[in-house]
Amino acid sequence: MVDLVVLGLGYVGLPLAQQALRAGLSVVGYDVNVDVVRALNDGSSHVDDLSDADIAEMLRHGFRATTDQSEIGTAETAVICVPTPLSEDGGPDLKAVKAAAHSVARSLRAGMLVVLESTTYPGTTDDVVRPILEKSGLTAGVDFFLAFSPERIDPGNEHYGTHNTPKVVGGDTPESTGRAATFYSRFIEKVVRANGTREAETAKLLENTYRHINIALVNEMARFCHELGIDLWDVINAASTKPFGFQAFYPGPGVGGHCIPIDPNYLSHNVRAKLGYPFRFVELAQEINATMPSYVASRAQNILNDAGLAMNGASVLLLGVTYKANIADQRESPATPLARRLAALGAKVTYHDPRVERWSVSGFEVPKVNDLEGAVASADLVILVQNHREYEANRLAEVAKRFFDTRGVTSGEKSHRL
Structure with missing residues (x-):
């Protein structure tokens, strides 16, 4: 026994x-x-x-x-x-x-x-x-x-x-x-x-729905703060100094993993099936978070446009394609729909990830670069999707022609932040 x-x-x-x-x-x-x-x-x-x-x-x-x-x-x-x-x-x-x-x-x-x-x-x-x-x-x-x-x-x-x-x-x-x-x-x-x-x-389900909804809140704030010229990362840092009644959540290129994009849907589905009405918070959060990869692609296109470049034919390097930093798990990673959208716009997409040897999107293998700094320096646009500990984001932003930071970890003027 x-x-x-x-x-x-x-x-x-x-x-x-x-x-x-x-x-x-x-x-x-x-x-x-x-x-x-x-x-x-x-x-x-x-x-x-x-x-x-x-x-x-x-x-x-x-x-x-x-x-x-x-x-x-x-x-x-x-x-x-x-x-x-x-x-x-x-x-x-x-x-x-x-x-x-x-x-x-x-x-x-x-x-x-x-x-x-x-x-x-x-x-x-x-x-x-x-x-x-x-x-x-x-x-x-x-x-x-x-x-x-x-x-x-x-x-x-x-x-x-x-x-x-x-x-x-x-x-x-x-x-x-x-x-x-x-x-x-x-x-x-x-x-x-x-x-x-x-x-x-x-x-x-409540634990993960709470996170899902609050991530959606800051993701939506990221959009209008960008349009209004407000640094949302500074806003969050300032709000975080309140010792009660506030918990910091951060925007990103989308949600991934085995919990946040999936578990709240169980509750929403159960409410609809058994009670006949929608769980509106969850469904709205799902809508906002699911559109973040497309929003990031749109911002990337605008960054190139401002430099007089078209997305069609541009070389775009994605850094970090897992759903979370410092792990190898790719389940529901926002990097996948982001790469799909960039490719649909005509970009030549490559990736670097110290934990992922091979990465396929829609059945096609995305080329991996091994010379990180060389690839960063040569790409028309670098997008930091997941900030693994191996990345020195500020240094990479200095090396890159254009650097789009979706994780808010850079501080230099050369970097575009979500």
């Missing part, structure tokens, strides 16, 4: 397994991807926050990955950490969640704790996962324990990880909540109990 089986060995499941192992729990990882399982058992990591050395440490502590469903039944606790991408209708695609729940149901035992961590809409744990598990003949809250605990992984965050980020848990019964809280307390510093599964599910 093992303490924990983690279903889904990605950016959520692997750090969870790592922290449980460090606390002395015995852990098995289950995944349907044979290549991922083989690589992990060979000591190779495929996520940003864990190195090969981290995986080697996990293996030394007894971790092993498997594709064998029967291993699930050997665990006291099963935690589901599978992806929930957007479906065609704008809601979460629950195929992976349902498949994982069926896998658990086949091996479910009395007394087992099952926790869903995959981000989804309110009601998924009770209305989707629970009926699948109860096909085993066991009853949730009576024969086994069921809870939801939202993942709060922030890839690349050097201060907060699985161990010291408070863990929200909500069970389908108070006893299930208690069992889940006891389990997570074994390797996470602080556990916060929600009233139930729906409250825990909605808490995650």
Whole structure:
């Protein structure tokens, strides 16, 4: 018997397994991807926050990955950490969640704790996962324990990880909540109990909807501040001196990653489907943030026009094509729609990114430059999309003919800032 089986060995499941192992729990990882399982058992990591050395440490502590469903039944606790991408209708695609729940149901035992961590809409744990598990003949809250605990992984965050980020848990019964809280307390510093599964599910969506809407606010302010000749970055710095009632958010070329562009849509979709009216804040924020790559392309075109150059035929170098600084993850990166729009305007697009060896947009591979300073100096326009730590932005702006900073990190007069 093992303490924990983690279903889904990605950016959520692997750090969870790592922290449980460090606390002395015995852990098995289950995944349907044979290549991922083989690589992990060979000591190779495929996520940003864990190195090969981290995986080697996990293996030394007894971790092993498997594709064998029967291993699930050997665990006291099963935690589901599978992806929930957007479906065609704008809601979460629950195929992976349902498949994982069926896998658990086949091996479910009395007394087992099952926790869903995959981000989804309110009601998924009770209305989707629970009926699948109860096909085993066991009853949730009576024969086994069921809870939801939202993942709060922030890839690349050097201060907060699985161990010291408070863990929200909500069970389908108070006893299930208690069992889940006891389990997570074994390797996470602080556990916060929600009233139930729906409250825990909605808490995650509120967190990311809050960020989504506030990012949209400053993105819209970036547009009119530029037209009015106001330095928005200075405005934000000034407002940030208020010690209460204000939290700084910053504009950018668009939102990306696994949370902000996706999770608020789960809530919006759920409101429309169940209540019949729109969640207007979310839908407006989505509209604003989704148009930022096109706005950046338009600003880039104006920068070239002011220099007497056309976008058609101009060489445009993009710096940083991941969705976040200092990681390799490209999911939903705004660099992709930006490159697509620039190419549609006739630009010759190249890129540099110390973490991305190959990058394709709409099926076409974008040429990568390796000589950073040489490429910056020769391009008609350089656009800083993601400010990796390897970039000395002010120096690059001095070298470039024209430099468009979408992250507000430059201070020289040669740089155009969003």
